[in-house]
Amino acid sequence: xxxxxxxxxxxRAVITGASSGLGAEFARQLAPQAATLVLVARRAEALDAVKxxxxxxxxxxxxxxxxxxxxxxxxxxxxxxxxxxxNPNLLINNAGMGDYGSFASSTTEKTRTQLExxxxxxxxxxxxxxxxxxxxxGVLNVSSLASTLPMPNLAVYAASKAYVTSFSExxxxxxxPQNITVTCVCPGPTPTNFSKTAxxxxxxxxxxxxxxxxxxxxxxxxxxxxxxxxxxRACVFPGAGVAIASLFFRLMPRGLMRLLLLWRHxxx
Ligand SMILES: NC(=O)c1ccc[n+]([C@@H]2O[C@H](COP(=O)([O-])OP(=O)(O)OC[C@H]3O[C@@H](n4cnc5c(N)ncnc54)[C@H](OP(=O)(O)O)[C@@H]3O)[C@@H](O)[C@H]2O)c1
Numbered sequence: 001x002x003x004x005x006x007x008x009x010x011x012r013a014v015i016t017g018a019s020s021g022l023g024a025e026f027a028r029q030l031a032p033q034a035a036t037l038v039l040v041a042r043r044a045e046a047l048d049a050v051k052x053x054x055x056x057x058x059x060x061x062x063x064x065x066x067x068x069x070x071x072x073x074x075x076x077x078x079x080x081x082x083x084x085x086x087n088p089n090l091l092i093n094n095a096g097m098g099d100y101g102s103f104a105s106s107t108t109e110k111t112r113t114q115l116e117x118x119x120x121x122x123x124x125x126x127x128x129x130x131x132x133x134x135x136x137x138g139v140l141n142v143s144s145l146a147s148t149l150p151m152p153n154l155a156v157y158a159a160s161k162a163y164v165t166s167f168s169e170x171x172x173x174x175x176x177p178q179n180i181t182v183t184c185v186c187p188g189p190t191p192t193n194f195s196k197t198a199x200x201x202x203x204x205x206x207x208x209x210x211x212x213x214x215x216x217x218x219x220x221x222x223x224x225x226x227x228x229x230x231x232x233r234a235c236v237f238p239g240a241g242v243a244i245a246s247l248f249f250r251l252m253p254r255g256l257m258r259l260l261l262l263w264r265h266x267x268x
Pocket of ligand 1: 016017018019020021022023040041042043044046066067068069094095096097098117142143144145186187188189190191192193194195197
């Protein structure tokens with residue numbers, strides 16, 4: 001336990017990447033208890049569809065259509081909060097993307113977008129929102145099981161998520177005395193649009209061997225993440241399989257890890 005935990009009742013949350021997958025599910029699970037939800041993503045229609053689903057709940061729902069991979073888009077989020085007089089007490093940094101395939105054959109554009117979205121947007125948005133975050137406050141960062149090990153053919157993504165986990169753990173300590181709970185959720189493979197976005201135009205996909213044992217639903221990932229935030233836990237690996245795998249990866253000697261990665265990579 002790092003902090004007292006964040007109470008979800010009547011929360012005022014900003015959720016990035018809320019137009020699909022885990023972000024949309026955060027909105028669904030928060031809507032029955034939240035006062036305000038600000039849904040952020042690029043696709044206006046997809047955000048509107050999530051908003052329509054949630055109209056029966058008391059939460060006021062706003063859609064903020066921006067590209068978080070740009071400085072302009074990130075500033076637009078802040079301007080949106082200001083223009084609507086919104087004072088969030090919870091920031092969910094969920095938007096993120098991957099890129100399947102070798103680093104050498106990746107495009108500079110997709111690599112740059114990944115870094116901008118997974119690292120820069122999460123960091124700069126947190127920095128900008130912290131001064132306006134009402135207390136008790138919460139920051140929930142979506143990392144990945146991939147943050148616990150280097151991943152050939154998903155190298156930039158895994159490294160970006162190692163950043164997210166490390167950054168979140170440090171902030172959890174820094175902000176606990178200020179009554180701000182920081183929780184990092186590290187999901188394993190979860191059925192969302194993630195793979196569709198991560199696949200390359202030439203069809204390059206990832207090796208899914210062993211993933212079946214780790215896969216759980218987006219509903220369960222989000223429920224475990226919100227429970228951890230409420231309990232003031234700094235980091236959570238949803239699902240028993242993912243929790244065990246993460247322990248295994250984190251405790252494994254680096255030499256053995258390299259041998260395993262070489263063996264698995266050789267089969268791709
Ligand atoms: N699914 C998995 O297996 C898995 C496992 C571990 C961690 N994660 C993490 O979970 C998080 C959510 O991903 P997901 O699995 O739910 O995938 P997803 O269904 O592809 O959702 C990604 C969300 O991010 C938004 N997004 C992408 N680029 C954006 C941009 N430039 N600006 C603003 N929003 C942007 C997308 O909306 P628009 O396209 O409308 O912009 C979408 O709402 C990510 O951080 C991912 O790394 C996923």
